Amino acid sequence: MFPLGSVLFPGGALPLHVFEPRYQALVRDCIAAPDHEFGVVLIDRGSEVGGGEVRRDVGVVARMVQVLELADDRFAVVAIGAERIRVVQWLADDPYPRAVVERWAEQSTHEGDSALVDDIVRRAQQFARGGEAPVSSADAFEVAEQLPLGAADRYALLCADGPAERWQALDRALGDIEAALAFRRDV
Numbered sequence: 001m002f003p004l005g006s007v008l009f010p011g012g013a014l015p016l017h018v019f020e021p022r023y024q025a026l027v028r029d030c031i032a033a034p035d036h037e038f039g040v041v042l043i044d045r046g047s048e049v050g051g052g053e054v055r056r057d058v059g060v061v062a063r064m065v066q067v068l069e070l071a072d073d074r075f076a077v078v079a080i081g082a083e084r085i086r087v088v089q090w091l092a093d094d095p096y097p098r099a100v101v102e103r104w105a106e107q108s109t110h111e112g113d114s115a116l117v118d119d120i121v122r123r124a125q126q127f128a129r130g131g132e133a134p135v136s137s138a139d140a141f142e143v144a145e146q147l148p149l150g151a152a153d154r155y156a157l158l159c160a161d162g163p164a165e166r167w168q169a170l171d172r173a174l175g176d177i178e179a180a181l182a183f184r185r186d187v
Helices: 021-032 114-124 141-143 151-157 163-186
Strands: 003-004 013-018 037-045 054-069 073-089 099-103
Touching: 013 021, 021 037, 021 054, 021 073, 037 073, 037 151, 054 151, 114 141, 114 163, 141 151, 141 163, 151 163
Parallel strands: 003 037
Antiparallel strands: 013 073, 037 054, 054 073, 073 099
């Protein structure tokens, strides 16, 4: 397991500079394994470096797609988020954070209201990378990757039961961004 101060979505890219000995061991073990995977969860409190952090129990499987060994046993890693996972039990952090996990399949398969999806994509355009990049995805995770969302909103999106619930969570998060900007304009 690799606890981070940010949320990885399925399909999202995760570049890592691995310098801590415990995570160097994790990368070596993942390289030796046939699937080259590890779990990523959000740190609720604490730091990414040094241990002792408080971790969330929902995360994503990350598949290493590029690994470059650097000087001093450090690694440059690029991983891609795959399916969601739930931590069933945290194990001892020896030699790195470990857990028993289960794959988390969609609880709901309802795609959501197409008018809501179209509205979110239209509204998201003004915030995505300064409005320069088009937002045209029909996947809430892909749209969310292009928005300035905080960890709490990203985590709520990750925990949503299915596509319709993700769009609703994204609608709420986007509404919060719009309200904050409106407040700043009015002050």
